[in-house]
Amino acid sequence: MTITFEVIHKDIAGRVGKLRVNDKTVRTPALLPVVNPHLPLVTPREMQEMGVEALITNAYIFRRSEAYRDRAIAEGLHGVLDFDGVIMTDSGSFQLSVYGEVEVSNQDTLEFQQAIGSDIVVPLDIPTPPDAGRERAERELAVTMERIREAQALFPDANLVGPVQGGIFPDLREEAGRAVQDLGFAFAPIGAVVPLMENYRYRELVEVVLAAKRGLSPATAVHLFGAGHPSMFALAVAMGCDLFDSAAYALFAREGRYITPHGSLKIDELAELPCPCRVCRSMTADELRKADDRERLLALHNLHVTLAEIARIRQAIQDGTLWELVDERCRSHPRLLDGYRELLAHAAELERDDPVSKRRFFYRGSETCRRTEVLRFHEVVGRIPVGERVLVSFDGKAVPGFDTLLNFKPPFGPYPVELAETFPVGQSEVPGWDDEMVRSGCAGIRSLMEAHPESRFAIRCDPVWARLVLEEVPGAEVLHEQV
Numbered sequence: 001m002t003i004t005f006e007v008i009h010k011d012i013a014g015r016v017g018k019l020r021v022n023d024k025t026v027r028t029p030a031l032l033p034v035v036n037p038h039l040p041l042v043t044p045r046e047m048q049e050m051g052v053e054a055l056i057t058n059a060y061i062f063r064r065s066e067a068y069r070d071r072a073i074a075e076g077l078h079g080v081l082d083f084d085g086v087i088m089t090d091s092g093s094f095q096l097s098v099y100g101e102v103e104v105s106n107q108d109t110l111e112f113q114q115a116i117g118s119d120i121v122v123p124l125d126i127p128t129p130p131d132a133g134r135e136r137a138e139r140e141l142a143v144t145m146e147r148i149r150e151a152q153a154l155f156p157d158a159n160l161v162g163p164v165q166g167g168i169f170p171d172l173r174e175e176a177g178r179a180v181q182d183l184g185f186a187f188a189p190i191g192a193v194v195p196l197m198e199n200y201r202y203r204e205l206v207e208v209v210l211a212a213k214r215g216l217s218p219a220t221a222v223h224l225f226g227a228g229h230p231s232m233f234a235l236a237v238a239m240g241c242d243l244f245d246s247a248a249y250a251l252f253a254r255e256g257r258y259i260t261p262h263g264s265l266k267i268d269e270l271a272e273l274p275c276p277c278r279v280c281r282s283m284t285a286d287e288l289r290k291a292d293d294r295e296r297l298l299a300l301h302n303l304h305v306t307l308a309e310i311a312r313i314r315q316a317i318q319d320g321t322l323w324e325l326v327d328e329r330c331r332s333h334p335r336l337l338d339g340y341r342e343l344l345a346h347a348a349e350l351e352r353d354d355p356v357s358k359r360r361f362f363y364r365g366s367e368t369c370r371r372t373e374v375l376r377f378h379e380v381v382g383r384i385p386v387g388e389r390v391l392v393s394f395d396g397k398a399v400p401g402f403d404t405l406l407n408f409k410p411p412f413g414p415y416p417v418e419l420a421e422t423f424p425v426g427q428s429e430v431p432g433w434d435d436e437m438v439r440s441g442c443a444g445i446r447s448l449m450e451a452h453p454e455s456r457f458a459i460r461c462d463p464v465w466a467r468l469v470l471e472e473v474p475g476a477e478v479l480h481e482q483v
């Protein structure tokens with residue numbers, strides 16, 4: 001029994017990879033739809049036909065079910081659900097988070113998950129709610145770690161995962177991540193984050209996930225428990241999450257909500273179905289509203305959209321355009337934009353994992369100036385060799401009397417003509433210059449000046465930029481009069 005994780009492509013902290021569970025392989029990032037055997041709006045067999053390679057179900061529900069408990073033990077989960085992909089089981093921690101207690105012990109749920117043939121087994125971790133105080137978070141984290149160690153001792157050959165808890169305290173999340181890593185887990189779910197997402201607290205979600213990632217190895221597959229809406233998947237993947245589980249496709253359908261990559265809409269208010277899935281192309285909005293099986297059709301649409309977003313993210317990682325996708329998705333809601341800006345605040349941390357070369361760089365506003373590519377350029381610009389007198393020219397034109405001529409492209413800054421066709425300067429698309437991008441480019445000039453204190457610098461620019469350049473690069477001479 002083994003779980004391994006192989007990274008194939010990277011962008012920001014996102015990874016396209018292969019999660020191998022025994023003899024089965026799951027492409028990541030991946031969605032694990034939540035399956036409730038009592039309320040199957042979409043069957044696991046249908047999910048597999050839609051491309052689902054792994055799903056998650058609740059061992060606690062199976063254990064308490066008169067209809068399914070004995071069948072699951074006799075036939076195994078794969079037989080009962082008619083699904084031959086990877087099946088992960090939740091231990092009952094979700095019920096614990098909702099009801100405060102469950103009628104099962106850690107050992108009981110572990111034994112039951114083993115008995116029903118779960119491919120990925122989860123200990124009974126304690127999901128500390130975000131608004132809990134530090135003392136409670138520490139106490140419950142200690143219990144979670146005790147149960148994880150108990151699970152390893154009782155079932156050393158099981159495909160166990162190591163949940164990372166710690167409330168909203170970054171140091172506890174990092175400590176938990178490190179403890180899980182020290183125990184040798186290749187798969188680590190980050191738990192108790194559903195309330196953050198339900199209340200649009202994406203800034204805190206970013207803090208929690210990045211803290212847990214600091215403790216975990218880069219080789220660990222990270223599962224974000226309960227992350228169900230496609231509008232936030234790109235942000236979560238950029239943080240370094242590889243797997244998600246979602247019941248939103250079914251829950252939203254029961255509420256008459258129609259999922260899109262940017263948010264959700266009420267089916268009763270739709271005049272059109274703006275989606276290319278087979279449900280939306282086979283009927284009108286009015287026909288869907290009046291359909292006898294409306295909930296099932298909505299669930300199928302919602303799952304199609306969710307899976308398509310995961311595929312879109314995998315492609316963006318391979319294209320090196322994940323930042324652009326994150327930017328697009330996070331502008332669909334102000335709180336998602338908060339999360340995006342918090343992610344950018346950790347650019348120095350993310351830069352260590354981000355590839356040094358990509359297909360393109362699109363400028364999309366002031367947030368772009370804080371991206372990893374810009375930060376890296378400013379860090380390495382000092383390596384450019386220069387002479388005693390250096391001219392940085394906004395228009396690329398030379399002025400007599402200088403030993404070195406450098407061109408200027410915001411938001412990066414100065415560069416020699418030899419780098420004009422290389423990433424990121426050559427593969428970047430920027431609109432008309434604005435103050436924010438020019439300020440960022442001036443930061444690149446300052447970095448170059450700091451690396452060459454023996455040189456004298458002048459900047460040739462249009463008069464419209466002269467005052468800004470004087471503010472941002474006070475040690476340089478500005479030659480705007482000669483333009």
